[in-house]
Amino acid sequence: MDRINLSLLKALSENARMSYAELGKRVHLSAPAVAERIKKLEEKGVITGYRPNFNLEKMGIPITALVECQVYRTKEREFKSLIMTLDEVIECYNVTGPQAFVLKVGVTSMSSLDYLLERLIDLSDTNTKMIMSMPINENMPKNIEKVTEITDS
């Protein structure tokens, strides 16, 4: 990782649909040079994809929540299978500690949240925190250039 690639990653973070030509202007490189660098970052698996960010409220999903699940000892496998099938689960983290799974879920109403939790509760104890806002939403630590190995470009 050199300084130019880091600049490219930061520029893409601002707008992942930016053209190679525009990216090139930012890093003082030609479009083909940028295209090649980005292709390599994709091949190395540093960049794993590109996504739009949505406003879920405006898509009819007014309620999002974090659900911590303390899965019953013998039910781990079953729990994993279940959550893979649940439409409302947007993200799932497998974490250390007794609440081994943290789900981010999106629902249309409190009653559909209630119904979702009922399906989980056969296999786990749940603890639900309603999301009120997301004051920070980045995709990498802000000090990345200080902590990652920078080679000469």
Added chain:
Amino acid sequence: MDRINLSLLKALSENARMSYAELGKRVHLSAPAVAERIKKLEEKGVITGYRPNFNLEKMGIPITALVECQVYRTKEREFKSLIMTLDEVIECYNVTGPQAFVLKVGVTSMSSLDYLLERLIDLSDTNTKMIMSMPINENMPKNIEKVTEITDS
């Protein structure tokens, strides 16, 4: 929101750098028609941006964690200011319940996590869960077409 816009959002979710021409093929519309629809989705705030997904491990951030923070009664303001300045905080959720903030943090080592937690602990009690994997990582509920209002296209 009509069926075509929903298809566009799903196609962009798979690859937000897809060209309007390619998107047009998927929904049987011309490139200018697609460009205009997407521009309107952006203007309405349904799409709020486009981002690359990174593999943080490959960027020198091998450790990510969720940190729940129970902020001391009188320290909310100060806590909020603090976290805005912390480089390691990638996401912050403001949620209901005593642990009013959930942070997603990325660090290079356990000692830097320890140092981060020390800075938080003056203003809150923390509970840290190390992230081991992320088996689900979507950007909208999978049943969106069943729960959002679909108008005729």
Added chain:
DNA sequence: AATGAAATGTCTAGAGC
């Protein structure tokens, strides 16, 4: 709100350094 056509801008592959 969509189309087709024209002009402009961007990408990609290849040659050369």
Added chain:
DNA sequence: GCTCTAGACATTTCATT
């Protein structure tokens, strides 16, 4: 690894429906 070039492709604008 970079630049440049040229042909292919994509985007944007606009007249039309």
